[in-house]
Amino acid sequence: MPVSAEGSLDATLVALADPTRRRVIDMLRSRPCRAGELVDAFPISAPAMSRHLRVLRESGLIEEDRIGGDARVRLYRLRPEPFTDLQGWLDEVRGFWAGQLDAFKVHVESKAGRRKKAPAGRKRRP
Amino acid sequence: MPVSAEGSLDATLVALADPTRRRVIDMLRSRPCRAGELVDAFPISAPAMSRHLRVLRESGLIEEDRIGGDARVRLYRLRPEPFTDLQGWLDEVRGFWAGQLDAFKVHVESKAGRRKKAPAGRKRRP
């Protein structure tokens, strides 16, 4: 069973989970790049980069353009949709803490004044 | 301008790249859960779940609480920080299209007189 359904949140996150692929995305942020440019910018072989680009393409994070004078070159650019979808998921998950806020306030208030020691606490209020 | 600062973001995305772990996160969105509850909710063994929880814990996405009457149970809950960090990275990347917008508008305007149908809008990908 293929674990990466196309265009899905899963495919997006799998693609983004690789640091090389994230760096590729960072490069494409400034301008579309040819495959060769990307190969030169990383310490990996052309086939390795080609496969990273394929993963990114199949996840919808980038698209390949062949327009241009030289038909040998592939120009890669970012596509917004998967980022938007991920944003949506993140918003949903983070909405959790909006709901938590009330409960948290009640919790804090109920414990107000009882704090003696703070063992590596990561809560607010320093 | 390095955007893909390694470390925490990497661990976060690796953790989120697994569908089981994302479903765990979805479950923890409603309330903190014991490890056993999570095991019961998934078609995997307790050790398998334990390792997913470890990955999530080490990435900072969840934390383990042992408070409660029974010291055998571990209660897991979400932590906001990694989500916030991911949000930050996403915002940075998505800022790309804000910049693209101007260029796009210029592009559209430059072609404005040449269009016969399809008034302003809808690019490729039908």
Added chain:
DNA sequence: CTAATATTTAGCACATAGGTTAAATATATG
């Protein structure tokens, strides 16, 4: 103390991700 419960660790199997080199494909150029 012994048994039961909750969870993790250990050890093993297997699929797959990511790297490499060699070959294939497609196109430009002399």
Added chain:
DNA sequence: CATATATTTAACCTATGTGCTAAATATTAG
């Protein structure tokens, strides 16, 4: 046409992630 260039596909290797079962650890209950 022959050769160089740009990129991908093929074949292979190794490391690691995920799943399982069995055992270990910790704690509660009888």
